[in-house]
Amino acid sequence: MSPTEPAEDPRPGTDQASGRPEDEAPEAAAETDTEPAEETDAPQDVWSARRDLWHHSPGIMLGSSAAIGGSLVGGDQHGVSGGRVVGDVIMGSKTEIHYGGWAGPAYASGDLPQDVLERLTALFAGCETFDTALGVLRTERVVVLTGAPFTGRRTAALNLLRQVGASPVRILDPDTSPADLPLELGSSQGFLLGDMITRRNQPLRESHLRAVQAKLAEHSSYLVITAGLHTSFEDTVRTTEWKPPAPEEVLRAHLGARVTEDEAGALLRLAATRDFLARQHQLREVVAFSQELAAYARGERRAEELERFSLTAVEQQVQEWFDDGTVSLHDKAFLIALAAFDEGPYALTAELSDLLYGFLLNIEEGGVRARIPVFGTSIAKRLQLARARRYPENEHTEWGPVRQMKSAFLDDRTPMALLVEVWTGHPSSRPALVRWLKRLAEDGRPLVRNRAAATAAVLAAADLPSAMALLIEPWAAARRYRFCLAAANALTLAHLLDTPNIPRILHDWCTEESGRIRWTAIRAYALLGPEMPEVALAALSGAARKVDAEAADGEEAEELVHSTAVLLLSGAGPTVLSRLAGFLQDEQSVRGLALRAFLEACTRAEDDVDEARPALLAWYARAAVTPGVEDDRLLVTLWRAALSERAHTGVALDRLRDWVRQADTDPESEAALSALLPSLAVAGPDHQRLSHLLRTVPGAHGGPPPSVAARLLATLTPALPTARS
The missing domain is CATH 3.40.50 (Rossmann fold)
Structure with a gap:
């Protein structure tokens, strides 16, 4: 077994069925060097894996501008607010907020002095x-x-x-x-x-x-x-x-005691104030913010400090949770799980938090079995502690949308701040987190696997060397493809969080001796490639040469084809198309990669919607009527090469048959094929091949020939047209 192989954790015993993870004795929990006897999984295809990653990744990680489905990045910079907010969360704050109040040791019990009572109640809203x-x-x-x-x-x-x-x-x-x-x-x-x-x-x-x-x-x-x-x-x-007054009313009341009425109005109109009030902050944070605003009015605070205050309050709340001895380890495990599964089903979060609790208790108590009450846990109190909410929403599943009761922090910055705090501020928890994430990465549920990758991405953004050594590298080198996919997804999401050096890691991994590590890099390029198509294609073509030298086919070769096809249909499509046409002049391994990827892309429908037009056919139709664009010519070049090369002719004809059948019910596809097919019949053999295809194409499911075939055949009969040059 490779030293970087994730060791197999012992499976939970019968207690797991009731939601109580067995916590093994330390010696049983130790990492082992035994490798599974045989491969137990196959790689998930890149199209569905990309869809799952898009559906199941936390919203704050992808933001409104990132779109793994289709073009990875479109519009402004990726991440949240161009990466600025995420970067601020990852880097943390050096500021500490001192909350005023009476709940300190002096007033824990006993008589409350009258002057203190008057001071505390004077500004009550x-x-x-x-x-x-x-x-x-x-x-x-x-x-x-x-x-x-x-x-x-x-x-x-x-x-x-x-x-x-x-x-x-x-x-x-x-x-x-x-x-x-x-x-x-x-x-x-x-x-x-x-x-x-x-x-x-x-x-x-x-x-x-x-x-x-x-x-x-x-x-x-x-x-x-x-x-x-x-x-x-x-x-x-x-x-x-108790339903408190609106934060704005509390803020207004406290400002009224600290500044003039005109100053209070101006302070309430500040962008930093509006942003602060848009978040669901605690009233103690509102009171503290009023003090900051008053200091700003006196010239004692900078605008940047006001803007940072809201996030600092979130970070300080997270620190309090994990420093507070009255918050049980069970509740802390739930907070971590909620951070990993924010906006996910509550029941799933609770189930997996119990698993994490067992791992944490094993560290804290040295082999003590985790005993978790099956009933009696108050959902409302758990969510109150976490400053979270529960709400119904559809969850994407392999069977379609399913209504679920979900849970999420009130502030969407809390999950990242919490994960960073646990990983960097409480390193004693790392062995438990590593075991937990490993278990999640091999789970049968796509949501669970993708959240494991997303969590690893946050940890990598906070501490890349440790996350690589403890999580991502062992996953990438594992025999099971689920781990490799988790590593690829983690690197993809880490790059979206502006983690440095991810492109360099992928470049180096493409030339690794380990086939699994190369596979991981190839899969990651399918997701990140649209942002750096030239770099991705150079790496993929280099990997194709290496794969061709070692083995003509296999999972790695298939992954190269599918990843390149994903790039062709991404937002970087025109760049990729031009490079693939250039690959036709390269050595056979690279030429073969270009043609196989092109033919794979021919199978995909527009926007991955069933029954929609083939994506490449729609692209050809748009390019043909767009001045100054030569994408249609390049698509024809790839078609001719695929049809004329014996190793690919059969597959190319199959793809054309599929397009003809689809055009039977779609006039736009028929019009596009009517323009495309004559440009492919440039010589007698080409004309004969395509004519035979149109005369013999069977209907769907063995039915009668599609009527569109005769109409398309008529476009070939008058002459042998020359393609546009």
């Missing part, structure tokens, strides 16, 4: 939810606020207490058990229990709240409880869902 909660508090003396973290629940709670005149306010310990809660209520007028922590088997019950109400009534006191991610309560407990 009210909303309809606040009015509802206030009504409940006045009548019930206790209100339970639910909602996502960092949405202003605690500031709202303090304002609720202030509105009912409950002062002083005492902050209660979040670990206070529901049964002990009445005992913690002393003589203070107001109490706040923030992000109450309860055990699953000891939830907050209605009976607890009745006891609390009685105690509060004794002293005319009030209590606000905010329910966090770790709060369990019975369904009978009355809660009020």
Whole structure:
């Protein structure tokens, strides 16, 4: 086995069927040197693999300008915002945001000083939810606020207490058990229990709240409880869902206390402010941004710093998740999986996050088996923690679109920022990530395989040497084509992320001794070639010479043909067509590559839509009526060469028969063939060959001859026309 072969992980046992990955003992999990006894897969054809990559890659990676289906890059630069945003995410930030607030150690529990209470509530922006909660508090003396973290629940709670005149306010310990809660209520007028922590088997019950109400009534006191991610309560407990005010209202309120009204209006009109508000930022981030805007108004901040603030907030949130000891390893595994499968089916993300959790736990606990509750995981709380959403949408499958419940981060920059943080900021997780991505790369589902490649691409953009050594090179050298395809896709997507040196890697790999590595480079050129057609064709023709010297056919030779055909039908088609016509004067291996690729391209329909016109025939028709374009002449040159060369004549005639049958139901195709066929009959043998084809062409599925054949035959009969020169 090659030292770069991805070692086979032991397959999960019976627990895997229930969604609980077995985490093997360290010795069982170690990489092995055993190679599969036989090849277990065949390479996916380049056309469907390209389609899968386009359908299943994260949207932020491809952007609106990139199009692997057809022309790889069209319009502005690839990536997001011309690669600038992606580059910023990959490079990271040196800035740290210091969030103001009262939730620090000094106010974790105990009496909250009156001046602090007034300062924290002075800039509060009210909303309809606040009015509802206030009504409940006045009548019930206790209100339970639910909602996502960092949405202003605690500031709202303090304002609720202030509105009912409950002062002083005492902050209660979040670990206070529901049964002990009445005992913690002393003589203070107001109490706040923030992000109450309860055990699953000891939830907050209605009976607890009745006891609390009685105690509060004794002293005319009030209590606000905010329910966090770790709060369990019975369904009978009355809660009020906190829906915060609009970020713009909060920002306006805070700016009003820091700058003049005219300055506030100007700051709110800044492009950086509009971009910031377009993102779904937490209210603590909105407050911090108001401070940055005020500093900008005083000349203490540059415009670039304002523009960067939004992304910095995303990066800091990611760092908090992985630095926070209260976020479980299971939840951290889910965050990583969600980053890899952003905009993918939620159930798939959850399934594969459990697999990753087993690998991470094996590192952290040294061989402890991962025990995952089959039921009881709250989807809503998971997505709250992740600042993500769930929504229904069609997912592309091999059987067609299928309706799925998907999940995605609210901010589309979060996935990349998270993956970069884990890979570069927490390198101890790398062995688990490598094992996990290897398992994903060999999965039977195209979505899973392509997301493994996309994740590897992000890691390569952040740290190319490590990603190449640990992931992409072992995949490229593997015996199984699924790994090779994952490597090719990873390099393709890494290039879209502006990762340097990808063209050099592919160039070097095309001359590697390892056939699998050469195959990987050839497949990658099919995807990236439209951006650099001259480089791609030079590499592919060089590989053709090497393949011809070693073996006349095989998977590598087929891959060369298909990759070249993809380039011919890409946005770089005119350049590729000219080069292929030039290849006809080259040595036999290169000439053969040009003709086989041309004939392969003849099988593809326009836009890969079934029953559509053949793509090359449509191209010929357009070129024939376009002044100053000689593509039609070059297409005729390739047709003549294919028809006249014994090794390719049979296939070329088959392709023409297919075109004739398609033209039987398409007048535009018939018109194009009526112009093309006479230009191919330049000599007696050519005329006889094409006439025989049109007289004998069978209909589809062995049916009667297509009626269009007789009409096309009539275009050959009058004379033997000479092709346009």
